[in-house]
Amino acid sequence: MSKYQHIKEEAYQANMQLPELNLVLFTFGNVSAVDRKEGVFAIKPSGVPYPELSPDAMVIVDFDGNTVEGSLRPSSDTKTHAVLYKNWEDIGGIVHTHSTHATAWAQAQCAVPIFGTTHADHLTVDIPCAPPMDDKMIKGNYEYETGFQIIDHFNSLKLSYKEVEMILVGNHAPFTWGKTAAKAVYNSAVLESVAEMALLTRQINPMTPRLKQALIQKHFERKHGPDSYYGQS
Amino acid sequence: MSKYQHIKEEAYQANMQLPELNLVLFTFGNVSAVDRKEGVFAIKPSGVPYPELSPDAMVIVDFDGNTVEGSLRPSSDTKTHAVLYKNWEDIGGIVHTHSTHATAWAQAQCAVPIFGTTHADHLTVDIPCAPPMDDKMIKGNYEYETGFQIIDHFNSLKLSYKEVEMILVGNHAPFTWGKTAAKAVYNSAVLESVAEMALLTRQINPMTPRLKQALIQKHFERKHGPDSYYGQS
Amino acid sequence: MSKYQHIKEEAYQANMQLPELNLVLFTFGNVSAVDRKEGVFAIKPSGVPYPELSPDAMVIVDFDGNTVEGSLRPSSDTKTHAVLYKNWEDIGGIVHTHSTHATAWAQAQCAVPIFGTTHADHLTVDIPCAPPMDDKMIKGNYEYETGFQIIDHFNSLKLSYKEVEMILVGNHAPFTWGKTAAKAVYNSAVLESVAEMALLTRQINPMTPRLKQALIQKHFERKHGPDSYYGQS
Amino acid sequence: MSKYQHIKEEAYQANMQLPELNLVLFTFGNVSAVDRKEGVFAIKPSGVPYPELSPDAMVIVDFDGNTVEGSLRPSSDTKTHAVLYKNWEDIGGIVHTHSTHATAWAQAQCAVPIFGTTHADHLTVDIPCAPPMDDKMIKGNYEYETGFQIIDHFNSLKLSYKEVEMILVGNHAPFTWGKTAAKAVYNSAVLESVAEMALLTRQINPMTPRLKQALIQKHFERKHGPDSYYGQS
Numbered sequence: 001m002s003k004y005q006h007i008k009e010e011a012y013q014a015n016m017q018l019p020e021l022n023l024v025l026f027t028f029g030n031v032s033a034v035d036r037k038e039g040v041f042a043i044k045p046s047g048v049p050y051p052e053l054s055p056d057a058m059v060i061v062d063f064d065g066n067t068v069e070g071s072l073r074p075s076s077d078t079k080t081h082a083v084l085y086k087n088w089e090d091i092g093g094i095v096h097t098h099s100t101h102a103t104a105w106a107q108a109q110c111a112v113p114i115f116g117t118t119h120a121d122h123l124t125v126d127i128p129c130a131p132p133m134d135d136k137m138i139k140g141n142y143e144y145e146t147g148f149q150i151i152d153h154f155n156s157l158k159l160s161y162k163e164v165e166m167i168l169v170g171n172h173a174p175f176t177w178g179k180t181a182a183k184a185v186y187n188s189a190v191l192e193s194v195a196e197m198a199l200l201t202r203q204i205n206p207m208t209p210r211l212k213q214a215l216i217q218k219h220f221e222r223k224h225g226p227d228s229y230y231g232q233s
Numbered sequence: 234m235s236k237y238q239h240i241k242e243e244a245y246q247a248n249m250q251l252p253e254l255n256l257v258l259f260t261f262g263n264v265s266a267v268d269r270k271e272g273v274f275a276i277k278p279s280g281v282p283y284p285e286l287s288p289d290a291m292v293i294v295d296f297d298g299n300t301v302e303g304s305l306r307p308s309s310d311t312k313t314h315a316v317l318y319k320n321w322e323d324i325g326g327i328v329h330t331h332s333t334h335a336t337a338w339a340q341a342q343c344a345v346p347i348f349g350t351t352h353a354d355h356l357t358v359d360i361p362c363a364p365p366m367d368d369k370m371i372k373g374n375y376e377y378e379t380g381f382q383i384i385d386h387f388n389s390l391k392l393s394y395k396e397v398e399m400i401l402v403g404n405h406a407p408f409t410w411g412k413t414a415a416k417a418v419y420n421s422a423v424l425e426s427v428a429e430m431a432l433l434t435r436q437i438n439p440m441t442p443r444l445k446q447a448l449i450q451k452h453f454e455r456k457h458g459p460d461s462y463y464g465q466s
Numbered sequence: 467m468s469k470y471q472h473i474k475e476e477a478y479q480a481n482m483q484l485p486e487l488n489l490v491l492f493t494f495g496n497v498s499a500v501d502r503k504e505g506v507f508a509i510k511p512s513g514v515p516y517p518e519l520s521p522d523a524m525v526i527v528d529f530d531g532n533t534v535e536g537s538l539r540p541s542s543d544t545k546t547h548a549v550l551y552k553n554w555e556d557i558g559g560i561v562h563t564h565s566t567h568a569t570a571w572a573q574a575q576c577a578v579p580i581f582g583t584t585h586a587d588h589l590t591v592d593i594p595c596a597p598p599m600d601d602k603m604i605k606g607n608y609e610y611e612t613g614f615q616i617i618d619h620f621n622s623l624k625l626s627y628k629e630v631e632m633i634l635v636g637n638h639a640p641f642t643w644g645k646t647a648a649k650a651v652y653n654s655a656v657l658e659s660v661a662e663m664a665l666l667t668r669q670i671n672p673m674t675p676r677l678k679q680a681l682i683q684k685h686f687e688r689k690h691g692p693d694s695y696y697g698q699s
Numbered sequence: 700m701s702k703y704q705h706i707k708e709e710a711y712q713a714n715m716q717l718p719e720l721n722l723v724l725f726t727f728g729n730v731s732a733v734d735r736k737e738g739v740f741a742i743k744p745s746g747v748p749y750p751e752l753s754p755d756a757m758v759i760v761d762f763d764g765n766t767v768e769g770s771l772r773p774s775s776d777t778k779t780h781a782v783l784y785k786n787w788e789d790i791g792g793i794v795h796t797h798s799t800h801a802t803a804w805a806q807a808q809c810a811v812p813i814f815g816t817t818h819a820d821h822l823t824v825d826i827p828c829a830p831p832m833d834d835k836m837i838k839g840n841y842e843y844e845t846g847f848q849i850i851d852h853f854n855s856l857k858l859s860y861k862e863v864e865m866i867l868v869g870n871h872a873p874f875t876w877g878k879t880a881a882k883a884v885y886n887s888a889v890l891e892s893v894a895e896m897a898l899l900t901r902q903i904n905p906m907t908p909r910l911k912q913a914l915i916q917k918h919f920e921r922k923h924g925p926d927s928y929y930g931q932s
């Protein structure tokens with residue numbers, strides 16, 4: 001049995017949640033789970049349909065994107081995962097999908113405005129949208145540069161990846177992450193729902209203002225403050 | 234066996250209807266059921282996934298929001314439920330969801346206009362939308378104040394909670410109620426459907442007039458009048 | 467066994483198709499099936515949830531709306547069905563739903579423009595929308611008058627109920643019919659799909675022209691002409 | 700056993716994918732699979748509901764549209780399939796649906812603009828929309844002329860059917876194709892998803908620019924270039 005069995009299992013279970021939550025068509029998505037001690041992560045193989053996946057099909061890759069174990073080619077987005085794991089040390093899992101509404105916002109190259117408490121319960125800023133890369137980055141090591149595009153956009157907005165666990169990549173689609181692969185999947189589903197409601201909100205009232213500061217603060221503290229009282233402790 | 238077993242069972246069954254009716258993602262919703270004689274209600278515990286719920290997991294809370302029985306923390310919206318039970322004496326059950334279209338109207342801070350008979354079969358005014366609270370209320374006992382925000386808005390519009398069993402809370406999401414927890418869940422599903430159709434109606438014809446008075450009156454009497462003939466008597 | 471068992475069975479089977487095809491929420495719809503020789507029809511009882519229906523629960527009603535057999539109250543829309551059966555002699559079944567997109571067009575008080583061949587394969591005019599009734603008709607025998615409102619609108623547009631098997635009732639919702647109850651249900655599903663696509667078509671291109679006459683004529687003949695070649699003969 | 704059993708089986712399996720992928724209502728779609736050596740293809744019979752299909756129900760037709768084997772009438776779109784097989788020699792399967800969003804774009808007579816990488820992973824131009832035929836073609840051999848309308852539009856845009864495996868027929872609905880019937884079905888599902896996201900993208904930002912050339916090129920090469928690395932090789 002592989003010494004990476006635990007992350008293969010974690011990545012497999014999390015990948016199987018994507019079709020369950022209606023976040024992927026065919027193979028348009030992937031989840032990875034990291035083992036920080038070993039410095040590797042398990043990721044979905046490229047182009048394999050979800051019903052044919054198994055824990056053993058997961059590919060083990062190091063933080064430079066080299067395959068360490070596994071007979072299949074890893075997801076074509078593997079290098080983006082690798083860059084994020086290498087630079088953001090507290091991430092345990094990463095998800096990439098082309099879920100319908102989140103992808104539409106990414107294609108429109110617009111951040112998702114914070115309009116309500118569903119959004120504020122999870123993050124207290126607009127969901128960021130990284131601009132498309134410049135041509136040199138695209139022509140170079142594309143998926144590798146996608147990772148840096150994400151990190152650079154977070155830095156330019158002074159966001160913490162521990163507070164904001166999701167981003168849209170302009171012209172492309174969303175990435176989410178979290179302490180575990182399961183939490184990253186949860187964030188992908190939240191993002192898709194928040195993105196859909198934000199679009200509908202503006203269709204009802206194109207002048208809808210962003211959530212006011214007192215509500216943003218309240219919802220942030222309700223979950224993250226010293227006296228948090230959301231969920232079971 | 235708990236002396237509150239009957240409301241635990243009622244609250245459990247009603248909570249399980251929310252995912253069934255596609256009204257919740259993950260744990261974004263809660264239902265409670267009241268025992269008026271005992272002065273308590275049973276409510277969903279906070280943050281527990283629906284598949285893991287059981288009648289015994291329900292938390293028993295009094296009308297001031299104090300836990301009377303149960304080992305889990307009650308829903309973070311518990312104080313809103315408590316205020317409504319305390320002030321509106323004929324309510325038997327309350328539901329809170331973040332259902333997609335109702336929440337979009339709440340985020341847009343717009344009442345849902347009465348456009349047709351589907352709406353008029355259930356209430357004969359626009360579905361009210363309480364404005365966001367002022368900053369002092371938000372910074373204070375937030376969920377407790379949410380209850381008063383709902384009651385104040387009903388009072389300012391001179392609405393009866395017995396005739397209108399639903400409200401949107403601006404920037405937040407809907408609350409519904411009814412004689413039983415099951416009826417409150419029914420109202421949440423009706424609200425979501427009416428909210429979706431109202432948005433589509435305005436997309437087809439932005440100038441759509443509200444339903445004319447004679448039709449409103451007819452549908453009200455068909456259900457509530459002395460000669461009502463809707464449903465089985 | 468009832469002498470009306472065959473239409474009870476037909477109406478029951480057709481009613482059960484409505485939730486299957488996502489055309490109803492709760493009990494917001496009804497189907498009837500006629501026996502022309504006996505001059506009666508079987509219709510869904512009012513307010514009974516679909517999972518609790520059975521052929522024996524169907525109510526037998528004559529063309530003046532009087533209950534002939536059955537212990538439950540018939541659907542509140544029964545008199546509309548009765549009027550249509552009495553005046554349109556070749557109808558075998560009638561369906562009423564509040565399906566989402568068809569109802570939105572009815573609420574917007576707009577006929578559904580003929581934009582494509584999906585529409586033209588079933589009818590070659592815009593899907594008509596009867597205007598709301600005048601106040602006197604509403605205050606009178608409402609459901610009875612709804613039937614005449616439908617017939618009057620067909621007459622005013624010189625439409626044949628044999629060629630056009632569906633209508634929207636302004637502010638209310640759709641009615642469809644056909645040679646059998648099953649065909650009427652089929653028409654309800656087609657209407658919902660065509661109504662959704664027409665809304666999306668105008669969102670993509672608000673200036674979309676109606677289908678040109680040569681295509682309308684071709685699709686009409688393909689199905690109804692002397693050399694029809696659509697489906698199995 | 701028929702000498703065409705392999706394509707009957709292939710066509711049957713592919714047809715059954717259409718309802719599975721929510722691409723058809725009732726019988727509004729059809730798939731065919733070709734046997735190039737025999738110069739025939741297997742296609743769905745006209746008007747037969749999917750649950751009643753079987754491999755043996757498939758009809759064998761030659762490239763002029765004549766039935767070679769089978770007791771049922773072939774799909775009314777058969778001649779369109781025949782023209783495409785005859786003129787485009789590397790096609791192995793063809794699909795026609797009336798899927799909701801692709802059909803809405805066809806009805807609006809608009810090509811689907813390339814807005815993101817989901818689109819670019821499959822084709823690197825706008826999804827073409829053939830204009831409605833002129834009246835003479837419509838009045839003539841309609842389905843036969845539909846095939847030429849598709850080919851003419853590809854020629855006028857200098858597109859290769861090997862690179863672009865999908866088209867919208869104005870006022871009508873989409874056709875897709877591929878090396879196999881299964882690949883053609885896959886393309887129909889991709890088209891429906893890309894069409895939905897493009898509509899939503901423009902609703903979020905009506906000024907959304909088309910994908911920039913460097914990204915288009917990158918995604919094209921990622922899949923088709925000499926160093927392609929997408930999927931398992």
